Amino acid sequence: MSGLAGLLDDVRGRMRRHVDRVAGVAYREGMLYVAGLARGDMGAAFEVVFLENVMLQAATDEWQQAVAEKTASLLARKGWSDVRVVYAMDESDVETIETSLPMTTSADETKRMAHFEAARLLHSEPASFFSALMQASDGGQAVSVLEKERAEALARAFDAAGIALWGISAPEASFHLLCEGRALSWDGCRLPIADGLLDSDDAFHGWDESFSYALYGAILMVKALPVKGRVFPLQRVELSGWAYGRAALAVAAVWLVALLVVSAADAYSWYVARREAEQSAAELALLYGDTQRMEDARAENAWMDAQEQALRQLTDERSPAAAVLVHLGTQNADGVCLDDITLQQGKPVELKGRAVTFDALSSYVQGFERDRAFFPDGPLLRDSTRPDGDEAGTVVFSMELRWGKEQGDADGGT
Structure with a gap:
């Protein structure tokens, strides 16, 4: 990763590090699952701080509102009313296409190519869906697509309940976190469990595998585990084509180079001016020293002349x-x-x-x-x-x- 794309990825990474709390939500088989992730003391790694599940029977055409309102109620009870939320949909709610993409120098370029490749294969407008790029089982690439209309309907429901929906995920059926004592594990990686959830034997026994789905999106958004999967940040897709993206990137790169050149020229001018000022100050200091020594010598000579004249006058007097x-x-x-x-x-x-x-x-x-x-x-x-x-x-x-x-x-x- 290099150039402006690398810089943007770094900025996004820093924004993630400023997120201290995130909640994952999943609705499966009449149950609502809510899981909270938070950083430990002094900016430590994320850990699971609470797990809540309640029964929720919602009508088919109103399930978004019911899920959003119940989630808001559970978070308010935990004191988490102002927090980012990632909702996990079923795998059947997204469409996945396997494709082969050429190698590029930037992850952002690869994602853009995958997005427009999915639009071509689905005969859809690029702005009508969100996409997520992940590795396919055969080593190639897989593009998952979520209809923008469905995502926006869910976002409106959460917004009405007073919750900011950060993103939507679609966990794979194979994703299952395992509870092992004080942590949840996945593929050799561990996600710590807060002390408040542990029993007297220093372990957690109330684990329900359905919480894996609730945690999936939150884990991906904050990189709590090195997991690659399907997550759709709710950001507007403003790309009209591959050529436009390359042109915008080139313009931005040229602007950045010009800014660096101007900054370097200003820095050099400032350096030269500072050196000249320091040299002038040194010369003035030497000149002041010489002037001072001349004044001292002149004063001493005047004093000696006065003494000699006084002595001469006394010698020439009558007495x-x-x-x-x-x-x-x-x-x-x-x-x-x-x-x-x-x-x-x-x-x-x-x-x-x-x-x-x-x-x-x-x-x-x-x-x-x-x-x-x-x-x-x-x-x-x-x-x-x-x-x-x-x-x-x-x-x-x-x-x-x-x-x-x-x-x-x-x-x-x-």
Whole structure:
């Protein structure tokens, strides 16, 4: 099975899986048989949940109404008023024709061919009957035909009783379900029986083989068992000929291919647009990063220029003390504390202070060694001792610094 026909079969299969309950009905020899099938918990397989049979004597010309009304009464008593129903007719109510059909690629095509082949052999209009295709005993095909007028009369009776007739079946005389403990069996397959129908010995003992007919159509419609047989879904036959069916199928296939092509083109365009948008976003992110770094560098340079200009202004002012003090503030080291600063015109700067260790003092002195631009002669460490010879005590130091302004003044005075 392939193409559009396969897609339609898949959709129909999904619709069947959405059916949770179905009732089968049969009227035989003055008895009405009603059987209910329902899915188990959590969408499990179908199982038989109830079996009811009652006597029903109906006039020959009113049997459809009597069957529909009694069925509605039994279903309402079970709480199954809104449920799909499949009615089983006697095998004598349908006509079966054995034929040989060519192999096709689709089950739907084979059924259409069988329908029009039956119309040709019966000299009837294709729209005047329902048909069902099944395997014949000799390995060929058999087409069963149900008059549309008879099916519609039965559907009107059920509709008047408030029941939707889903389909009609015609069980073969050889179809008999066997009751084996907790399940009904047929040809190696098993249909479970709900716990509510079982007796104390975990088995069902009230089985009547006539229920096989009632269950037959319901089993076929929901595929509860892999049984092939005669079932007629009550759907209108809208086919006027084999050529029309092929043409409609071809048009539908072309339309589907065109839709797929357009969808693929739209998907590709969307993919290209998305890639372009992602690439543009990445480029913008890189550009933003570069711009941000440039702004940061520009701000840092401006800050350094401002600091240099402020220091230059302080150096050029009449009072050199401010420039020296500001410059001393830029030289510091961890563990060093200044106790006294002596600054006199024309003399070196004298610093006195304490250091926690000689290493800390050394770091402090090296800072002035590197600052030859302001202290061209470097620092002169005059004293660095620990009071009272305490090896673990604070280091007391004193040092001199000759700075540029003071040096210039001294040179100018000589």
